[in-house]
Amino acid sequence: MRFGIYIHFPWCRNRCPYCDFAIAVAPAGPPHQAYLEAVLAELDEKVALYEGKELVSIYFGGGTPSLWDVACVRTLIADICARFDAQPSDLEISLESNPSDCTSHAFSEWQRAGVNRLLIGVQATNSQDLVTLGRDHAMGDGLAALARGVTGGFRSVGADVILGVPDPKRQGKASRDEGDPGHDEGLRSLREVAELRPQHISAYELTIEERTPFAKMVARGDLIPEDEDRLASLYIAADALLTGLGYEHYEVSSYSLPGARARHNSLYWQGADYLGLGNGAASLLLLGDGGARRWQNKRSASAYLRDAPSQHVDFSEDIAATDFAIERRWLAMRTRDGLPESEGERQPELWSALEREGLVERKDGRLVPTLRGFLYNNQLIGRLGIG
Numbered sequence: 074m075r076f077g078i079y080i081h082f083p084w085c086r087n088r089c090p091y092c093d094f095a096i097a098v099a100p101a102g103p104p105h106q107a108y109l110e111a112v113l114a115e116l117d118e119k120v121a122l123y124e125g126k127e128l129v130s131i132y133f134g135g136g137t138p139s140l141w142d143v144a145c146v147r148t149l150i151a152d153i154c155a156r157f158d159a160q161p162s163d164l165e166i167s168l169e170s171n172p173s174d175c176t177s178h179a180f181s182e183w184q185r186a187g188v189n190r191l192l193i194g195v196q197a198t199n200s201q202d203l204v205t206l207g208r209d210h211a212m213g214d215g216l217a218a219l220a221r222g223v224t225g226g227f228r229s230v231g232a233d234v235i236l237g238v239p240d241p242k243r244q245g246k247a248s249r250d251e252g253d254p255g256h257d258e259g260l261r262s263l264r265e266v267a268e269l270r271p272q273h274i275s276a277y278e279l280t281i282e283e284r285t286p287f288a289k290m291v292a293r294g295d296l297i298p299e300d301e302d303r304l305a306s307l308y309i310a311a312d313a314l315l316t317g318l319g320y321e322h323y324e325v326s327s328y329s330l331p332g333a334r335a336r337h338n339s340l341y342w343q344g345a346d347y348l349g350l351g352n353g354a355a356s357l358l359l360l361g362d363g364g365a366r367r368w369q370n371k372r373s374a375s376a377y378l379r380d381a382p383s384q385h386v387d388f389s390e391d392i393a394a395t396d397f398a399i400e401r402r403w404l405a406m407r408t409r410d411g412l413p414e415s416e417g418e419r420q421p422e423l424w425s426a427l428e429r430e431g432l433v434e435r436k437d438g439r440l441v442p443t444l445r446g447f448l449y450n451n452q453l454i455g456r457l458g459i460g
């Protein structure tokens with residue numbers, strides 16, 4: 074059984090107004106060592122649950138893990154590898170980074186710690202979108218970091234780009250002008266990123282999450298999000314752009330050059346085991362009866378630092394084997410791997426309908442989502458929930 078470890082590092086320099094992650098802002102800087110000790114204590118508590126499984130990936134996400142003292146990153150990688158009898162070079166070890174932390178010196182330090190896959194939060198390449206998104210890096214920083222990254226000695230480099238950033242010229246207007254062609258700076262960002270040939274690109278649509286400053290701005294009419302038709306056409310244009318440049322669109326929001334799919338994230342989409350450490354981190358543990366146990370830690374970083382590991386879990390559920398089988402089918406339909414064709418024999422009318430509607434196609438003996446199936450993925454997987 075292959076599994077991965079996710080480590081959440083919650084601190085950021087500031088909170089971006091669209092962000093709903095479990096983050097914290099510490100003006101005096103993150104508590105590097107205290108957080109390392111808390112994560113090691115949690116690892117100590119959970120390690121026995123994953124004994125005997127094969128560790129294949131470690132993923133530092135956040136927050137902004139590129140802010141974490143590299144000595145802590147190094148200690149954690151070494152400790153995890155020792156516990157699971159693994160060599161860092163055999164694993165995919167990913168670290169999310171902010172462009173402003175991507176110096177050549179940092180690259181070599183992260184690599185010496187064992188990081189072999191660098192993910193850079195470019196998000197946008199023009200100043201207008203960066204300002205709207207409240208990012209702390211300036212125009213040019215993202216592409217410069219990426220250019221350094223792709224030649225910086227990592228096995229793989231990925232970039233995140235956000236599509237559908239609202240156009241500030243439209244902010245405060247009650248409705249969109251007729252014939253307004255919309256805002257396609259996101260596509261330009263995507264093109265500029267792809268031209269640098271990172272192995273992986275994640276192209277996310279901006280979503281307005283509840284309780285964020287963006288949600289309040291939308292409620293006041295100070296921010297007009299792109300409408301669904303516009304987002305759909307951006308999604309289709311992004312697919313055409315990136316597949317035309319040789320990227321495989323292998324998951325709803327993920328593109329890779331051949332052979333460079335994300336190993337860690339693929340575990341999530343395969344319904345495999347993963348252990349999440351840190352505040353807000355989620356875990357999945359497969360049980361012997363075909364079911365699974367899922368739990369999630371409390372979101373507060375200060376509570377994580379203060380409490381004993383036994384107090385971290387906020388919510389936990391045991392999923393019955395039949396329910397987990399359905400969940401795995403949903404997850405499978407997030408990727409171009411889809412499901413074996415034999416799956417269609419269980420509900421032939423449903424799958425024929427999905428094919429007729431252009432949401433699914435047959436390819437190499439498998440039922441796989443089409444581009445339309447990716448675009449309307451929630452609807453597609455909702456249809457599979459019938460059992």
Ligand code: SF4
Nearest residue numbers: 085088089092135136
């Ligand atoms: S840098 Fe990332 S994690 Fe931190 S506030 Fe911004 S979007 Fe959220």
